[in-house]
Amino acid sequence: MEYRSYTNGEITVYWRPKLCNHNGYCYENLDSVFDPLDRPWINMKGATTEEIIDVIEHCPTGALTYKRNSELTESNKKETTNNTVVINVAPNGPFLVKGDFIIIDKNGKELPKIEKAMLCRCGKSRNMPFCDGYHKEIDFRG
Numbered sequence: 001m002e003y004r005s006y007t008n009g010e011i012t013v014y015w016r017p018k019l020c021n022h023n024g025y026c027y028e029n030l031d032s033v034f035d036p037l038d039r040p041w042i043n044m045k046g047a048t049t050e051e052i053i054d055v056i057e058h059c060p061t062g063a064l065t066y067k068r069n070s071e072l073t074e075s076n077k078k079e080t081t082n083n084t085v086v087i088n089v090a091p092n093g094p095f096l097v098k099g100d101f102i103i104i105d106k107n108g109k110e111l112p113k114i115e116k117a118m119l120c121r122c123g124k125s126r127n128m129p130f131c132d133g134y135h136k137e138i139d140f141r142g
């Protein structure tokens with residue numbers, strides 16, 4: 001899946017545009033870093049590493065993720081995994097899925113692995129199976 005990356009030397013932030021539904025969580029909570037009107041739209045010098053991580057960890061879409069640069073260079077470091085998959089149902093919105101899961105699209109193709117996703121529940125997204133925010137435009141009460 002297409003992504004862009006940004007680093008401040010301590011962490012690398014990854015943004016996957018296809019997963020973003022532009023709900024505004026990032027720029028409403030840390031506009032010194034996330035500014036959709038600026039280019040590049042992520043300014044890694046706009047806040048501390050921990051402030052950036054806090055916003056990314058609360059991004060409901062999974063479009064923003066990060067890795068500590070020290071993890072990227074430790075090739076023999078074993079990953080620990082938590083097998084619990086958490087699915088939250090957003091009021092009148094998508095399923096928020098987080099954990100160790102895979103997504104198989106309507107054609108039976110496995111999509112690239114991600115750790116969080118907002119899956120469309122209204123059936124009207126133009127970026128299936130992901131929510132693109134279109135549910136806000138329709139009378140969807142689910």
Ligand code: FES
Nearest residue numbers: 120121122131135
């Ligand atoms: S639930 Fe968001 S577009 Fe369908």
